[in-house]
Amino acid sequence: MTRHDLITKSVAMLRLRREDLIGKDLITKSAARLRLRRDDLIRVGRVIVVSVVCVVCVVMIASVPRWGATHALLGIREAPKANTTSAPLTVDQAKRILARTFTAAYLGETTSGAAAQAQLRTAYTGEGLRGVSGRVKLASVQPALSASLLLAPHPKLLAVSRGFGFPRFIIAQTVASDGGLPILHLLVSPDAATPYRISMSAEMVPPATVEPFDRLSSGSPLVTNGTGLAVAPATLLNLYAAQMAFPAKAISKAPFVADSFAVQVRAGAAGAAGAVASQATYTQVHTVVPSSVYAVRQASGDALVLGVLERTDSFAVKPGENVNTVANKAFVLLTGKELVTKAASITTLEFVAFTVPRSTGQATLVAAREQIVAGAGS
Amino acid sequence: MPASTRRALAAVVAVMGIVLLVVGAWMVILLGPSGEAQFSASSKAPGALVVPSEVLNAVDVPVRVTATRADGGAVFLAAASSTDVRALLATSAASTVSGVQFPAGRLDLHASGAGVPADIRTADVWRLTATGAGSAGLLVDQSRAPETVVATSGDATALTDATVTLTWDDTAWFFEALAMATVGAVLAAFSLNDLWQGRVIAVRGDVAETKTSEATT
DSSP states (O other), X not given: OOHHHHHHHHHHHHTOXXXXXXXXXXXXHHHHHTTOOHHXXXXXXXXXXXXXXXXXXXHHHHHSTTTSHHHHHHTOOOOOOOOTTSOSSOHHHHHHHHHHHHHHHHHHHHSOSHHHHHXXXXXXXXXXXXXXXXXXXXXXXXXXXXXXXXOOSSOEEEEEBOSSXXXXXXXXXXXXXXXXXXXXXXXXXXXXTSOOEEEEEEXXXXXXXXXXXXXXXXXXXXXXXXXXXXXXXXXXXXXXXXXXXXXXXXXXXXXXXXXXXXXXXXXXXXXXXXXXXXXXXXXXXXXXXXXXXXEEEOTTSOEEEEEEEEEEEEEEEOTTOOEEOTTOHHHHHHXXXXXXXXXXXXXXXXXXXXXXXXXXXXXXXXXXXXXXXXXXXX | OOHHHHHHHHHHHHHHHHHHHHHHHHHHHHHTTTTEEEEEEEEOSSSEEEEOHHHHTSSSSOEEEEEEETTOOEEEEEEEEHHXXXXXXXXXXXXXXXXXXTTTTEEEEEEEOOBOOOOOTTOSOOSEEEEEESEEEEEEOSTTOSEXXXXXXXXXXXOOXXXXXXXXXXXXXXXHHHHHHHHHXXXXXXXXXXXXXXXXXXXXXXXXXXXXXXXXX
């Protein structure tokens, strides 16, 4: 059956004329029924098609996520990635933290009672809190608060940590309003939920200075393993602690320069040993407090290493001897004992800071402080 | 250029012009002269309301964040680095903005966590903070992106039935939309006119051809 026959048969079945099924005539007939010219009807058809395309385009451009006109017009973008080479704090934030912390520290040391204790816990943490608690306890027998780091109205912000990891730190310096040596402070925040608190403070050792750190906006990186330094921070402090022991231990090739603080501690130990020689055996041990060591890279490539040593002065009373401790007011205040018959010990924290050169050379002590924190006797 | 090609080109330009005109006019009406786009969402679930960096830093203009609680209690609103906020909230109950519906003005919320939110107000990670009775607002610039904003209770009571609203405004958006509509209108007008003129010439050509044919016969 040919195409022609098929159309003719279909027409017969549908009772239509053959021309009705041919598209060309369909348009002509439709145009006639609508009282339009054939060309006009075709144009109307084209306009409808173009309109539909327009609407589809508008809908697409306006609604397709991440590609639509709204994104282009409003400048919608992916959120930027975190900058790991920037400081986690702004300078204003860091200054607010310093102001809050030093205010709490001041209130904690100048008042008494539970409120004072709460203020101290707000201001200090770790060995810093141990140290200040000892200072408050021994306030009556130690130098007056006028020498305190807390009478510094305008702390100078030296460095903040870099990146968004933890722990984070702030290094600040104060100079008491009544003069005296500048004091170096380390504040730390161990995690996101815990505020910054003073971890250690130490008076600068003349004529030492602290070299500049990187810009506050970019922060200063922590040195974690001592790479790129003349000596690893932990090694430095362990050797420093070892060389201050009494009886003295020889340290070959000390990685630090001799300093007045160590000389003073050793002289004190020798004096104590001589004073009690007839009644007791005296020893002194220094150990680095775990997790107290922080090393911060400076702009020059050197590092500032801060840490806490715990010094234990031990007295082993000789058989048959009684040691009168009344003269040691700090010991009496801490232990309540004025007579020791067997043994006694005094625990002192030593807060130290060193500048460590980046390649060769020796570390230099730049700040140090000691504070008796505990005692025991029997 | 052949007439058919010219007409096709004019049609394409006309379509583009119409699209630009419609979209531009639509944006002009939506944004208004201040170029303001506002979105909000409410959550009745207890826990913090969180606006993550994907939303907060999606546009390089400051965003005004407002949190309001229905019971009138204190609201604490703060912005910090996204890393820190994630560490702070961890498994705490939170409703996080997961999408922005434009032009509906709606924010999608995604609930997560079940733990009681810790008191995050004392943390030192906050770059910006605001507190207020019943509501609090912050204007967050983009200088420290990526950041996340958290709204939580500013007192001992849990934050429930709270609304967070984000407002971006940039006058430039209004003028950009206006420019888009204007350019679209001009393109559409010229190309449609060209198409119309072409049609008239074609019709006249038909008439002339018919007359010539009659004269020949």
